[in-house]
Amino acid sequence: MDKKDYLNLMGIETWSEKAEDDSVTKAKITAHSSLSKDQRWDELEKCAKVCTLCDLSKTRTHVVFGSGNRNAQLLVIGEAPGQNEDLQGLPFVGRGGQLLTNMLRSIGLDREKIYIANILKCRPPQNRDPNPIEVATCTPYLLQQIELLQPKIILAVGRIAAQFLLNTDEAMAKLRGQEFRYHDTPLLVTYHPAYLLRAPREKRKSWDDMLRLQTYLQ
Numbered sequence: 201m202d203k204k205d206y207l208n209l210m211g212i213e214t215w216s217e218k219a220e221d222d223s224v225t226k227a228k229i230t231a232h233s234s235l236s237k238d239q240r241w242d243e244l245e246k247c248a249k250v251c252t253l254c255d256l257s258k259t260r261t262h263v264v265f266g267s268g269n270r271n272a273q274l275l276v277i278g279e280a281p282g283q284n285e286d287l288q289g290l291p292f293v294g295r296g297g298q299l300l301t302n303m304l305r306s307i308g309l310d311r312e313k314i315y316i317a318n319i320l321k322c323r324p325p326q327n328r329d330p331n332p333i334e335v336a337t338c339t340p341y342l343l344q345q346i347e348l349l350q351p352k353i354i355l356a357v358g359r360i361a362a363q364f365l366l367n368t369d370e371a372m373a374k375l376r377g378q379e380f381r382y383h384d385t386p387l388l389v390t391y392h393p394a395y396l397l398r399a400p401r402e403k404r405k406s407w408d409d410m411l412r413l414q415t416y417l418q
């Protein structure tokens with residue numbers, strides 16, 4: 201069984217697309233109607249955990265698929281795993297993760313009630329920004345997570361995640377405080393907790409974002 205057969209078995213249809221200068225392999229995650237929702241989650245996670253569709257597979261320690269409640273109303277999306285996430289295989293751990301946990305807890309949302317994922321499932325070396333090819337290659341996993349979860353709302357965490365999800369170059373000042381849509385799901389934007397650790401003065405504004413989020417969830 202080659203990689204393509206394996207991915208197809210796991211529900212991932214692969215195809216190659218000639219980009220302007222480069223060849224990009226994408227994965228389209230397809231639904232297996234015969235499987236339960238939980239089984240589809242499990243199969244999707246299994247696929248991601250052995251994924252080698254982009255070069256980040258060569259440098260990662262662990263694939264960070266995402267974690268949380270598979271029936272959550274809120275999906276939090278960051279850009280990519282950092283060092284701690286790569287080591288532990290979990291999203292938003294370490295000091296930044298604790299701050300995010302506290303931000304959400306401030307509006308009554310424990311981590312067990314929400315689902316957290318990143319656009320990229322593997323860490324870019326030295327925490328550099330994701331590049332567009334990596335995002336295009338990895339996004340089908342995220343789209344399938346959204347389809348399975350069907351969240352009431354998405355919270356994009358940080359400028360990079362928001363810009364990639366919304367396909368925009370707008371600054372955070374323009375993105376925060378507005379409602380967008382990502383594949384038909386309402387989306388709000390807030391600061392990345394790592395940024396808030398560096399710029400604690402902005403925490404006051406992030407509280408406004410949490411209140412806005414709370415209003416949507418109510």
Ligand code: SF4
Nearest residue numbers: 251254257321322338
């Ligand atoms: S970043 Fe995404 S597409 Fe690239 S190897 Fe990891 S899981 Fe696969």
